[in-house]
Amino acid sequence: MQLAVLGGFVLAAFAPLLHRWFGERTGWVLALLPGALLLWLLGQLPAVVAGEILVFEQAWVPGLEITLTFLLDGLSLLFALLISGIGVLVLIYASGYLKGHPDLVRFHVVILAFMMSMLGLVLADNLVSLFVFWELTSITSYLLIGFNHTDLEARKSALQGLFVTVGGGLALLAGLILLALAGDSWSLQDLNDRGELLRGHDLYLPILLCLLAGAFTKSAQFPFHFWLPNAMAAPTPVSAYLHSATMVKAGVYLLARLSPALGGTPAWEAWLCLIGALTMLTGAFLALRHTNIKKLLAYSTVMALGTLTLLLGIGSEEAMVAFATFLLAHSLYKGVLFMVAGILDHETGTKDIALMGGLRRVMPITALCAAVAALSLGGVIPLFGFVAKELLFAAAWEGGWRGVLLPATLIAAILTLAAAAIVGIRPFYRARRELPRSPQEGPGTMLLGPLVLAGLSLLLGLWPGAAEALVAATASSLRGETVTASLTLWHGINGPLLLSLVSLALGLLLFRHWDGWRAALRPLDPLIERGPEAAYFRLMNTLVEVAEWQTRLLQNGYMRNYLVMMLLVLVGLTGVTLFARHELHLAVALDVQLHEALVVGLMVAGAVMACVLRARLAAVASVGVMGFCIALTFVLFSAPDLGITQLLVETLTVILLILVLFRLPRFARLSSPLERVRDLVVAAATGGLITLLILQVVSVDPFPSISDYMVANSQPLGHGHNIVNVILVDFRALDTLGEMFVLALAAIGVFAMLRFHAGEYAERDRQARGEVVDD
């Protein structure tokens, strides 16, 4: 299992090579991986349905309790099936949608990486690996939204999506760490067994709020819903896959996954129901304002995500069954609708529904798929969406807060039905209109996905019993106990059915007067524009301003200011710790040899001369005297390696200084006497502090020294007599490896600084800022 997911990342890396071999058909080849996964997952279905939890153990960083263990229960399986199943169809669909696109290779690399991250996310048992996969989906989503990177709008939307989801990701990280501390385990399985402990824990509320922040940003809940419609700048296969079926459901997945551990408390219920209902209504309401088909569908996805959150908040057995059913139904019909939107866009050259009409004759198959999916979205009998909506009504009916939640659900259902009618009917019926391109039926690759998914919607609608076992298994993992579900199309005449009829009638009425409704809502536009998105832009602009201000303050490009700043921080932090936390022991036995005193005297002379001299070369030479004296000190105290290094570094410094000296302007005194006094004080304070520190270290010995260990083990363990070298390349090799990277980065920095001129940077800076500022 781990092999398949990690292998997927490797396959993503090799996608460019596959492109060279298979050309246009690469999508089909790549689809083999999720296809195989899908078959394998289907093979596990009987065991999972029987109530087994399949665990695939794999260590990762045992020292930190980080594992790559995968867990397959009902919830994971449902998500994994959707990810791999829709993944296959989207890969094939994209090979038609992006046919001949110069960046198709990049698309394949990133979408495959996303697919594997998403699978890892829903399968991971360990909190840390879950978080890693979570962030990977954010990053790949960023790359996919910004796929058309020459388009400013796309870049801006990509950045927005990234900021919102990664900002939430930080809160999530905090929440997961708190959760692990409170539950004393990093394993989701263990945590779900310790629900009592966690719900009663002092940290329960902070944990919940942090996790909610992460989940709500990821799943585009109110007030973070705005990034999702903007993410529609991505190519349509991406919208269909990431921003409808999979990634945006990650937040909901997390809440669902943790609901046995954290769910059922009043705080949980209040937050999830409130935010879920608000999101549901916001999404359903805003959807009808848009004639851009993708935006309309995106808002309708926001509505669905709100509904899922709401159901988790209600938390009853019915609600959990409704959750699983609604999740499945939504993925099936929304996938179709996005793919249909892509076909329409691809064939007509516009995304504006108001411009389309009468396309039924030229694209009959698309029209059929759209009709089936729209009926399912609207929750019309006999489609699977109807089953889901009935369950939703029933859950809202039975759950607490009925007085609020039931009307909210009803209103959302009415608005959704109108949206469904708009998408399913408007482009295909009525009179033909002038379009930018003359439309034809989409190619087979693009029709396969909608046909399969629409077929499933219909099949499961007519025979809901087929999904019953999976839904029951999912609901069981949500409740942490065995739940039975019975899905039927016809429940007899009852409350939910009546509500369905009401929503059908009112929704159709709304659809008839859609144009009038949009016109009537136009006065509200200024209010909507002042919504959460405006707050986002204000925040980003403030961030840029603060960054500018603090850059001017701290990073002003003057070496002397950097030095003063660093030294003051050092003196401040170290000094306070030294004086406040420790007693000073300054019992020093002065035992200085004559030659040592000479070396020190030479060093002091060099330092003073370097400050006083007015000729630059002479000052450099004085600093050099100091350096060589230090090297001499190392040699005197038998540290030949350090001595050699110091000597070589001094030599190279001279070489570099000679090269730099020619570039400097004529020597001038730039600082006033007062500033020099200030610098003297800072320097004296630093020097004094370091002296005190060394004396302290020499006289007190708070920890046993590690050097004895190094001396004793250098030969037996490190096979070397040179302890310094053994430490560098063996005992502390990881540190050295890090320093190698630092050195390499510094070299690249120097190279960039010398090669590119300041003017180019200013230009690039302006461009980069253009992405954040809304203008």
Place this chain on the structure above:
Amino acid sequence: MIRSGTLILHVAARLLMPLQLLFSVFLLLRGHDEPGGGFIAGLVASGAFALYLFAFGPRATRQMLRVAPQDLIGLGLCLGVISALPAWWQGQPFLTAQWWTIPWIDFKFSTPLIFDIGVYLVVLGSVLIAVLALMEGDSEEASHD
């Protein structure tokens, strides 16, 4: 401006540079037991190239170097990471040293040695990048004036 090309410097550079490079390799290989090691050896090698650079100028130095200093850094980092892999293969913690003795010549080959060669290359490449860029910046400005 630095003028490259006095006779004494030319001759000295030609004579000294191979010796310096040889010495740097010597330091690198003996570093595990005697004073030396990748970092020091890298600095000595950089000194050798710097001397050549002062004598013959950046273009000649680049020609003699054949590879770009950036590539040296990249190669060094790769070696550093590669030296971590054998331990992984054995199921031991990251970067655990592995030792093999090559029997015929009685030479101890090890992952720390590979690692040290990586350090050597990174140091050499980093210094050369800075020195070459500074030197070339000078000559560019000179040609502009």
